[in-house]
Amino acid sequence: MLRNAITLAELKADDIIQYTLKSDSTVAESITLSNGNPGGTDPDDSTSSSS
Numbered sequence: 001m002l003r004n005a006i007t008l009a010e011l012k013a014d015d016i017i018q019y020t021l022k023s024d025s026t027v028a029e030s031i032t033l034s035n036g037n038p039g040g041t042d043p044d045d046s047t048s049s050s051s
Contacts (some may be wrong), residue, residue, distance in 0.1 A: 006033070
């Protein structure tokens with residue numbers, strides 16, 4: 001299982017936090033953090049697609 005700890009100060013205004021709870025519980029089964037950009041890519045990401 002991949003675990004990365006971050007602080008609240010590292011979150012940005014358009015970050016999206018998604019979580020899945022275990023059945024009948026308040027315990028998180030998974031937590032996913034993504035930026036608010038459409039397509040889920042980082043604006044500093046150097047990957048590009050060619051037409």
